[in-house]
Amino acid sequence: MTAVLVAHSGRHGGTRQIAEVIAEELRETGLTVDLRDAADVATVDGYAAVVVGSALYYHRWRPDAVRLLEHHARDLAERPVWLFHSGPCGPGAALHQVSLPANVALLAARIDAERTATFGGRLDPATVRGLIPRLMASGHRAGDFRDWDRIKAWARDVGRRVRIGVPH
Structure with a gap:
């Protein structure tokens, strides 16, 4: 079986939840997946592909x-890498x-990463700190703007491309 690393980094668990869904979708395509916090990744050896989200x-x-991208750039350049980030909130965030x-763009170019996917984020007024985030959370930007169907479709596409052996 082909092994894929899905690494994530965030503050309040929203990006981790996206990474969990991506990992599950990759497993559904028949891949072996390790899900790790980006801070806990010591090596990318042994992985045929890597997904990194922030x-x-x-x-x-x-x-x-x-x-993670800096320390493992040489090894990441030897395998397919997909990047995603989450964060836009408010109406239309998912698009x-x-x-x-x-x-990060320089690192992505250095490792020849695939085009980055942007997923809507989650903004919970109870977890934000600071004046500007509180102002944002008090308005139309508060809520969960993650499009799970889009995230799953993206992950299935990644899984398909890993299985067919995207050249790198």
Whole structure:
């Protein structure tokens, strides 16, 4: 069986939940999947493909996800890599494509990652800190804007491409 690593980084569990759904969909396609927090990834050896996801905060990826890409860039360049981020909230969030932060875009180019998927995020007013997040959470941006059908379809496409051996 082909092994895939799905690594995630976030603060409040929303990105982890997306990664869990992605991992489950990949398993449904017949792949062996390890789901890990990005901070806990010591190596990508043994994986035929890697998926890395991060929550977006102020248009920045979480430091653990960036470190994973930095520390393993040479090894990641030798296998197919898919990136996703979550975070846009509010009406239309599920359809809003957000470009990678500059530092992550450079890493993505260096490892020849596939085009990044943007998934809507979840904003719970009870978990936010700081004035600006509280203001955002008090308005129309609060809620769960993750499109589970879209996430599952993306994961199934990744699984299909891993199974057919996307050249790298």
